[in-house]
Each structure stands twice: as structure tokens, then as C-alpha cells.
Amino acid sequence: MDVLDAQLVPAVDGVAYGLLLFVVAAGLSLAFGTAGVLNLCHGALYAVGAYTGAELSDGTWEGMLLGLAAGTALAGAAGVLLAACTAPLVRRGHLAQALLTFGLALIGGDLLVEYFGSDAIPVRIPGALDQSVDLLGHRYPAYRLGFIAMALLLAGSGTWVLTRTRAGAAVRAAAADSQMLATTGRSPRAVHTGVLAAAGALAGAAGVLGAPIIGPGPDTGDTVLMLSLVVVVLGGLRSLWAILFASVAVGEVQTLGVSLAADWAPYLLFAAMALVLSVRAHRGAVPEPAGEDGGGAPAAAPVSRLLRALARARRPRPGSARRTGIAGEPGNPEVRRGGTGGGTGPSRTASAAVAAGRLLPGPVRRAGPALALLAALVPLPVLLSPYALSLVGYALALGLLAVSVTVLTGYAGLPTLGQAAPFAVGAYTTALLAGAGWTVGPVQVLASAAFAALFALVTSPAVVRARGTTVLMITLAIGELTVVAAGELKSVTGGTEGLIDFPPTQALWGGEPLVDESPAYNYSLAVAACAIALTLYFLRSPAGKLLIGTREAEDRMRASGHPVTRYLLLAYVGAGALAGVGGSLLTTVQAYVSPADVGFEIAAFALLAAVIGGTRSVLGAMFGAGLIVFIRDWLSASWPGHGPLLLGVLFVLTVYLLPHGLAGLRTARPPIPDRRTPAPEGTP
Amino acid sequence: MLELTGLTAGYDGGTVLHELDLSVPAGSVHAVVGHNGAGKTTLVNTVAGLLRPDAGTVRVNGRDVGGRPAHQVARAGIGLVPQGRRVFAGLTVGEHLRLSYRPPRPAKGDGGRAARRERTWTPERVLELLPRLGERRGHRGSELSGGEQQMLALARALLGTPRVLLLDEPTEGLAPVVARRIRELIGTLAQEGISVLLVSPSPALAVQCADTVTVLTSGRVTARFEGGPLRSDPGALHAALELSPLPSAAVDGPPASKASTGTVGTGEDGAEADGALKASVPDAGPGAP
Numbered sequence: 005m006d007v008l009d010a011q012l013v014p015a016v017d018g019v020a021y022g023l024l025l026f027v028v029a030a031g032l033s034l035a036f037g038t039a040g041v042l043n044l045c046h047g048a049l050y051a052v053g054a055y056t057g058a059e060l061s062d063g064t065w066e067g068m069l070l071g072l073a074a075g076t077a078l079a080g081a082a083g084v085l086l087a088a089c090t091a092p093l094v095r096r097g098h099l100a101q102a103l104l105t106f107g108l109a110l111i112g113g114d115l116l117v118e119y120f121g122s123d124a125i126p127v128r129i130p131g132a133l134d135q136s137v138d139l140l141g142h143r144y145p146a147y148r149l150g151f152i153a154m155a156l157l158l159a160g161s162g163t164w165v166l167t168r169t170r171a172g173a174a175v176r177a178a179a180a181d182s183q184m185l186a187t188t189g190r191s192p193r194a195v196h197t198g199v200l201a202a203a204g205a206l207a208g209a210a211g212v213l214g215a216p217i218i219g220p221g222p223d224t225g226d227t228v229l230m231l232s233l234v235v236v237v238l239g240g241l242r243s244l245w246a247i248l249f250a251s252v253a254v255g256e257v258q259t260l261g262v263s264l265a266a267d268w269a270p271y272l273l274f275a276a277m278a279l280v281l282s283v284r285a286h287r288g289a290v291p292e293p294a295g296e297d298g299g300g301a302p303a304a305a306p307v308s309r310l311l312r313a314l315a316r317a318r319r320p321r322p323g324s325a326r327r328t329g330i331a332g333e334p335g336n337p338e339v340r341r342g343g344t345g346g347g348t349g350p351s352r353t354a355s356a357a358v359a360a361g362r363l364l365p366g367p368v369r370r371a372g373p374a375l376a377l378l379a380a381l382v383p384l385p386v387l388l389s390p391y392a393l394s395l396v397g398y399a400l401a402l403g404l405l406a407v408s409v410t411v412l413t414g415y416a417g418l419p420t421l422g423q424a425a426p427f428a429v430g431a432y433t434t435a436l437l438a439g440a441g442w443t444v445g446p447v448q449v450l451a452s453a454a455f456a457a458l459f460a461l462v463t464s465p466a467v468v469r470a471r472g473t474t475v476l477m478i479t480l481a482i483g484e485l486t487v488v489a490a491g492e493l494k495s496v497t498g499g500t501e502g503l504i505d506f507p508p509t510q511a512l513w514g515g516e517p518l519v520d521e522s523p524a525y526n527y528s529l530a531v532a533a534c535a536i537a538l539t540l541y542f543l544r545s546p547a548g549k550l551l552i553g554t555r556e557a558e559d560r561m562r563a564s565g566h567p568v569t570r571y572l573l574l575a576y577v578g579a580g581a582l583a584g585v586g587g588s589l590l591t592t593v594q595a596y597v598s599p600a601d602v603g604f605e606i607a608a609f610a611l612l613a614a615v616i617g618g619t620r621s622v623l624g625a626m627f628g629a630g631l632i633v634f635i636r637d638w639l640s641a642s643w644p645g646h647g648p649l650l651l652g653v654l655f656v657l658t659v660y661l662l663p664h665g666l667a668g669l670r671t672a673r674p675p676i677p678d679r680r681t682p683a684p685e686g687t688p
Numbered sequence: 689m690l691e692l693t694g695l696t697a698g699y700d701g702g703t704v705l706h707e708l709d710l711s712v713p714a715g716s717v718h719a720v721v722g723h724n725g726a727g728k729t730t731l732v733n734t735v736a737g738l739l740r741p742d743a744g745t746v747r748v749n750g751r752d753v754g755g756r757p758a759h760q761v762a763r764a765g766i767g768l769v770p771q772g773r774r775v776f777a778g779l780t781v782g783e784h785l786r787l788s789y790r791p792p793r794p795a796k797g798d799g800g801r802a803a804r805r806e807r808t809w810t811p812e813r814v815l816e817l818l819p820r821l822g823e824r825r826g827h828r829g830s831e832l833s834g835g836e837q838q839m840l841a842l843a844r845a846l847l848g849t850p851r852v853l854l855l856d857e858p859t860e861g862l863a864p865v866v867a868r869r870i871r872e873l874i875g876t877l878a879q880e881g882i883s884v885l886l887v888s889p890s891p892a893l894a895v896q897c898a899d900t901v902t903v904l905t906s907g908r909v910t911a912r913f914e915g916g917p918l919r920s921d922p923g924a925l926h927a928a929l930e931l932s933p934l935p936s937a938a939v940d941g942p943p944a945s946k947a948s949t950g951t952v953g954t955g956e957d958g959a960e961a962d963g964a965l966k967a968s969v970p971d972a973g974p975g976a977p
Contacts, residue, residue, distance in 0.1 A: 170786055170787060173779055173783045173786065173787045174787055176776070176778055176779060177776045177779055177787055179778075180776040180777055180778055180779070181774055181776060183738050183758060183774075184770065184774045184775075184776065184844075185759075185776075186737070186738070186757065186758035186759040186762065187736060187738075187758055187759075187762050187767070187768045187770070187844075187845070188759075188762060188787060188788045188790070188844060188847075188848060189759050189762040189763045189790050189848055190759055191757065191759045192759070193757075
């Protein structure tokens with residue numbers, strides 16, 4: 005009983021915390037479930053409420069009520085604005101909306117910090133609430149009890165409106181089939197706007213009331229968004245009760261968990277989420293084709309099928325027979341050229357690459373753009389300053405990450421915000437290997453790829469069965485929690501300080517340590533070229549077609565006997581390995597790694613790079629990564645302190661101006677037309 | 689009264705409907721028949737405002753609603769019973785009725801309105817017409833049978849008290865007895881003064897309940913018949929349908945063999961489709977493994 009008694013206060017705290025999360029997460033879930041907007045600036049709306057409440061509350065009841073009214077109204081108005089911003093994107097899918105709202109979150113966060121300063125603001129609450137009351141023999145803050153009552157009231161009335169009123173029925177009908185709602189004479193757009201306004205108002209009210217519990221500070225928005233995403237992932241989108249349960253569970257983990265097992269607390273959330281997701285995956289959110297589970301087909305089947313598909317690509321073609329003698333390895337000459345490119349000196353390889361593009365037919369000509377890019381990158385050490393060269397090296401590392409995002413988002417149809425996680429695994433693997441004396445480049449790269457692939461394999465049950473925006477949320481949570489773990493696991497990762505002072509990488513066995521920028525760049529370019537060549541080779545083979553088929557017509561692929569989930573698993577693991585290679589390069593290039601290098605911002609950059617590149621173009625993603633690195637560096641030099649604001653603007657501009665990425669500029673029409681809302685003949 | 693003039697519509701891929709003219713007087717049933725891909729659902733969706741017309745007008749009692757968003761079209765008095773029913777899976781029957789009921793707004797100095805208000809479709813009146821829905825009031829849309837879903841979709845459209853009712857393949861996939869009930873309902877609703885526009889691939893349904901039948905071929909009107917003469921001799925309609933080429937040449941069966949299976953007109957819905965299918969099978973035979 006003593007233990008129970010001692011934990012009473014954190015347990016009640018957990019309830020308050022959980023209810024706070026519930027009010028926020030319910031709005032997030034509502035906005036997504038009914039208006040179809042994955043609102044990544046929901047946390048910023050909470051922060052708006054929290055700052056407004058803190059600013060207006062002066063320790064009186066009037067101040068608090070004024071704050072509540074103003075904060076709710078402001079956040080609700082922001083919700084209306086959001087509805088107006090997302091309305092043109094209705095037909096563009098969730099990815100565009102996620103990017104837009106992320107951009108808006110960056111802008112909003114920067115403006116809030118600009119206006120309120122970067123320190124956390126103290127909140128003054130009315131005197132009557134600012135005291136302790138007796139709770140089963142413990143002193144407990146009265147405000148928190150009041151908050152629990154208030155949050156229950158909000159949650160209860162929201163649920164009542166949604167399930168018992170005509171407006172609630174309209175909202176649920178809009179979620180089910182907005183066209184049919186329109187045929188009953190109601191404007192779906194008005195319903196969407198109303199939902200986003202209500203979700204914003206809820207977040208704002210939660211912000212005002214919750215300000216004494218979470219925030220307001222510069223990280224408030226991110227923290228709240230992250231925790232509510234975890235709640236929505238855990239609770240699902242179907243039931244408010246499930247979300248309530250998940251919220252309180254997360255709240256308890258954050259309070260009771262910290263109190264009971266302080267050392268483990270950072271991972272508890274991770275563990276709880278992994279548990280729930282794997283249990284749910286086990287129950288089979290997406291049914292597997294019947295023959296497989298029952299018949300016990302060997303797990304290697306899809307592997308061998310993919311290998312067979314690869315072998316088909318390898319078959320020599322009439323046009324390439326002559327070249328076989330020259331290039332040695334048919335199908336992926338870039339590998340060889342890229343591999344030697346770093347070592348044998350820039351000019352020769354460049355001219356050889358250009359010559360190869362002109363003389364050799366078939367596959368090599370298709371690799372022309374890749375070779376041209378390589379040819380442009382090879383002579384850079386001669387042309388650029390060491391600092392610029394290290395930036396390009398960094399862009400190569402980020403580019404590999406962006407390519408892995410492209411493979412998942414554009415080919416496998418799994419939009420991801422969490423590829424920074426395997427990227428982190430690769431980066432830390434290389435740093436730790438170097439610290440332990442393993443400094444040979446290929447060993448580091450392969451080990452990083454292997455560990456990142458292993459990480460992807462472990463997290464895959466949560467990802468490969470989900471589709472669409474759920475993937476965005478789940479991968480976002482995986483990425484965030486990995487960063488948290490990297491920051492907390494001080495003995496291994498050096499905590500937020502990061503790892504530094506490990507010996508530099510050697511390009512090959514017995515080679516010189518890559519201390520200077522130029523050899524380090526050549527090494528990075530060689531590794532990146534190999535990785536890109538392998539990726540292109542895979543994606544252009546029939547195996548890549550299987551992935552495209554899965555993305556475009558999953559059911560039909562299943563019906564044709566393809567073990568779709570396992571293809572996606574392979575794609576996810578492969579993309580993880582690719583991100584791991586990128587992470588390894590990151591460590592080599594900057595000789596330093598910290599959680600800030602692998603955080604959510606980086607994951608979002610990678611996604612933006614992929615989108616700028618057109619989401620289906622590997623080279624476009626590399627180019628997008630380069631553009632982002634360049635812009636970020638240029639911005640931080642010319643307008644210091646406002647990086648997030650301008651990047652947010654970049655996100656927003658990309659969404660509106662480049663709907664199909666840079667690739668869309670070249671082709672007048674999108675390669676695959678977007679689905680228009682009224683489907684032709686026969687939509688059930 | 690529904691009037692379409694020069695209606696042209698399509699998707700990104702190209703134009704599906706070409707300058708279609710059609711009118712449905714109040715209290716009459718107009719059926720549009722045609723093969724798959726002829727543009728029937730495109731026609732219905734365009735009239736309902738789900739698809740924006742590229743040209744032409746859609747007039748309800750003289751008022752042009754072409755190009756308006758779907759909810760305004762619905763308020764102008766066009767009700768839609770869509771293909772595949774599309775009831776809200778998560779809402780109960782009762783919630784459907786409550787959500788769809790739209791009492792007409794009291795108008796100033798409009799003498800016609802008063803009479804109209806008496807004819808307003810209230811949930812009670814709809815349940816009188818479709819008593820089965822009353823028994824299933826607490827069930828969710830996803831828990832209903834196909835026939836019940838069709839009734840619910842009809843109820844949803846009626847509760848807006850439409851002047852024009854669009855029915856997209858209303859007997860598709862229903863048991864013969866339910867299909868007959870739907871046919872009776874169509875007649876009842878027309879007697880109420882509603883203009884009914886019905887599209888169906890089956891000429892049988894058209895022959896049985898339409899006052900006018902239009903044959904649509906690749907988005908163009910290729911024949912038009914009066915309903916009365918058709919009921920005694922449906923052969924002309926069948927001939928018009930047989931002669932109309934299918935949108936894809938690959939599926940074209942020999943007209944002679946199809947005509948020999950033409951027992952439609954007295955049979956149940958869908959018999960014609962079956963006949964066409966049977967006729968085309970021997971042709972596909974040699975190519976198939």
C-alpha cells in the first residue's frame with residue numbers, strides 16, 4: 005500500500021496530463037478523420053492558446069476567462085485559415101497537406117518565438133486555484149483537479165456533439181462520403197471548415213488551460229504535436245474512447261513512469277507504442293492473401309521472386325553485348341565508374357563517363373542523367389572551397405536519405421517522415437565503430453547499412469501494414485522516439501552532446517585517414533554513387549515494377565498472388581539500409597554526430613527533398629537535397645535566426661508551386677494523373 | 689421539370705458526354721439506356737453537380753444550376769440515388785433520416801410554396817412509403833442488406849423534397865422481388881409530380897416504367913422512343929441498342945445471335961445483360977487458352 009500511496013500524486017498528475025493530451029489529440033484525430041487533413045501544425049495551435057493564456061492571465065478569474073476566450077478564438081480562427089489553405093489541396097492527397105501544415109508549423113513556431121521570446125513564460129493562475137488541497141492525505145495542486153474537471157467537461161461535450169447531434173452526424177457523414185453529404189444539400193467544405201475550426205479551438209482551449217502543465221515555451225508545439233501523434237497512433241482514428249484510453253496511458257507513462265522508473269522513462273513510450281502496434285499488426289489490420297498464412301509458404305518466396313525478377317533484368321540484351329567486354333558488369337556500369345571515380349582522379353573519369361554516354365546504347369544511355377550528375381560532381385574538389393565542398397558532401401549524405409524516402413514514398417507508396425531513424429542508426433554505428441578502432445570505410449558503410457536494415461526490420465511490423473497517412477504518423481513517431489532515445493542513452497550515444505573525437509575513416513584498408521575535405525568528399529561521392537547505382541538498378545528492374553504495381557493496385561497484386569506485404573517489407577528494409585549508408589557518410593563528412601543531426605527536421609527535409617524531386621525521381625531527390633542544403637546554408641548566413649521561418653515558407657511554396665516537383669516542370673502533364681474526386685463510372 | 693441543353697462533360701482523359709439535350713417534364717419518367725461506358729453515370733453525376741459540365745445548361749424549373757457545387761444543386765431540388773447506393777456506413781438509419789431531412793424554407797409571398805409545403809417529404813412520410821426502414825431504424829448503414837440500402841438511398845434523396853430525382857441503376861444487384869418494388873416506387877413518385885431521370889444498362893427496366901427512353905451511345909443520343917408504344921413492342925429499343933456499337937470494339941458480339949436471345953421485356957431485369965454476355969462468349973473462345 006505504501007508504494008500505491010507514494011505514487012498517488014504522479015498517478016493523478018498522469019490523469020491530468022492524459023486528459024490534456026486527449027483534448028488536443030481528439031482535435032487532431034477529428035481533423036484527420038473527417039476533414040482529411042493531417043495537421044502537423046496542431047501543436048502550434050496549442051502553443052498559440054498557451055501563449056495567449058499566459059499573456060492575458062494576471063492571476064484573476066477575469067484574466068483567465070479572457071485568456072480562455074481569446075486563446076480559443078485565436079486558435080479557432082487559425083483553424084479556419086488552415087481550412088482555407090488546405091482547400092486547394094483536396095485532390096492532392098495527404099502528403100501535400102502534411103508538407104503544407106509542417107511548413108505552417110515552422111512559420112508559426114518561429115513567429116511565436118519572435119514575438120514572445122525564446123524563454124518559457126510563467127503562467128499566473130487565479131489565487132483560488134493556486135493552492136493545494138487535500139487528496140487522500142496528500143497535498144495536491146487545486147488547479148490540476150480543476151483542470152481534470154474542465155477537460156472531462158470538454159471531452160464529454162465534444163463527444164456528445166459528435167455522436168448525438170445533427171451537426172455531429174453531418175461531420176461523420178462527411179468523413180464517410182463527402183459527395184453524398186453534398187447531395188443532401190450540405191456543403192462539405194463548410195463542414196470541413198467547421199471541423200478544422202473546432203479542432204483548432206479545442207487545441208487553443210487546451211493550450212490556455214494546460215499552459216500551467218505543458219508550456220508555453222519554444223518547444224511546446226513540437227512536444228504537444230509529438231505526444232498527440234503518439235496518442236492517435238496508439239488509439240487509432242475510429243473511436244474517441246480508444247483515444248481517451250491511449251491519452252491517459254501516455255499521460256501515465258510520462259508521469260507515473262518517470263516516477264517509478266526514471267532511467268527507463270524515455271523508452272517506456274517507445275516500448276508501449278511498439279507493443280500496441282505489433283499486437284495490432286498481428287491481428288492483421290490488412291488481411292493477407294488466404295493461401296499464404298494457411299499454407300505456410302516459405303518466407304523466402306518473395307525474396308527469391310524479387311531475385312528472379314532482378315535476374316531477368318540482368319539477362320544480356322543484343323545492344324549491350326559489345327559493351328560487356330568494356331564495362332565488365334552489365335546493367336550497372338555506374339557502380340564501377342562511381343567506385344573508381346573517387347580514386348583515379350576527376351578529369352579522366354568525367355570524360356570517360358561522357359564518352360560512355362555517347363557511345364554505349366541501351367541501359368547506359370538510360371543512366372545518362374545519373375552519369376552527367378556524377379560528371380558534374382567529380383571535379384568539384386578542384387573548383388570549390390573546402391567549406392563548400394564539405395557542404396556538398398553533407399548534401400550527398402542527406403541526398404541518400406532523400407532517395408530512401410523517394411523509394412518508400414514514390415515507389416512503395418509508404419509516405420514516411422521517419423527515415424531519419426535508420427539514418428541515425430547508420431550515423432551512430434559508424435561513429436561507434438570508428439571509436440572502437442574500425443576505421444575502414446567499406447566496413448563502416450556495410451555495418452551501418454546492416455544495422456539500419458536491422459532497425460528497419462524491427463520497426464517494420466508497425467509500418468508495412470499501414471497505408472497512407474497512418475504511415476506518416478507511425479514513422480514520425482518512430483523517428484521522434486529514436487531521437488529521444490539517442491539523446492537519453494548517454495553511455496552509448498553521448499547524449500545531446502553527441503559523439504566527437506573518434507578517428508577519421510580510411511577509404512580502404514591501409515589507406516590514409518580522410519582528414520581533409522577533398523579526400524573525404526571523394527570517398528563520399530564514391531560511396532553515394534555506388535548506393536545510387538544499386539538503387540537505380542533495383543528500381544528499374546522488374547522488381548521495381550512489382551513495387552509500383554503494389555502502390556497503384558494493391559488488391560489486384562494480392563489477387564494475382566503477390567505477397568504484397570513482404571515486398572513492402574523488403575522495400576522498407578532496403579530503404580533503411582540506404583538511409584544507413586547516408587548516415588555513415590554524414591558521420592564521415594562532419595566527423596561528429598548528435599541527435600540534432602538526425603532529428604525530425606532532417607526527416608522533414610528529406611521528405612521535402614523527395615517532393616521537390618518529384619517523389620519518383622532518384623536523381624531529383626539528390627538534387628532536392630542539394631537545393632535544401634544550399635538554401636539553408638545561404639539563409640543562415642544572410643538572415644540569421646530565421647532559418648525555420650524561411651524553411652517553412654519553402655515548404656509552403658513547394659506545395660503550391662511545384663505540385664509535381666521539379667520533374668513536373670519538365671513534363672507538361674503529370675506522368676500519372678491525379679484522381680479526380682468524382683470517379684468515373686461505378687464508385688461504390 | 690428538368691431540361692438539359694447541349695450538356696458536355698468529361699474527365700481529364702477526354703470528353704464523355706457530347707452536347708446532350710434531354711428534358712423530363714414534371715410527373716414523368718425518362719430512362720436513359722446504354723452500354724457500359726456510354727456515359728450514363730457521367731450524365732447523372734453531371735446533373736447532380738458532382739462533376740462540372742464543360743458546356744451546356746442544367747435547368748430545374750427554368751433555373752440553370754449547371755456548374756454549381758453539388759450541395760447547391762441539391763437545394764435547387766435535384767435528388768440523387770447514386771450507383772452503388774453509397775449510404776453512410778457509420779450512421780444509423782435514423783441518423784440518415786434526420787441528417788437528410790431538409791424542410792423547405794418559408795418563402796415570402798410565394799403562393800406555390802404553400803401547396804408545396806404540404807407535399808414536403810418528412811421522415812414520417814418517407815417511412816410510410818418505405819416501412820422496412822422503420823424496422824431498421826437503429827441499424828448502421830453498413831449493416832443493411834442491398835435492398836434496404838437502396839431504400840435508404842432513396843429516402844435520403846426524397847427527404848430533400850426534390851423536384852427532380854436521379855436514379856443511377858436503381859435495380860442493380862437486387863433480388864427480382866425488390867427490383868419490382870423499386871419499379872412500383874418509381875411510378876408512385878412520378879405520380880407525385882417528380883421528374884424522374886433513370887439510367888440503366890437494362891432496357892427491361894426502361895420499358896416497364898419510362899414515359900420516354902433515350903439510347904445513349906458513346907456519349908451521344910442515338911435514338912429516342914415514346915414509352916407507350918415500346919411497352920407493346922420493345923423490339924425497336926432492342927434493335928437500337930444492338931445497333932449501337934460498344935465503346936471498345938473487342939467486346940462486340942454478333943448481332944444475329946444476340947437477337948435470338950432477346951426474350952427481354954417480359955423477363956426480369958438483367959436478362960438482357962446476361963444474353964449479351966452469353967452471345968459474346970463463343971467469340972472470345974478461340975483466343976482464350
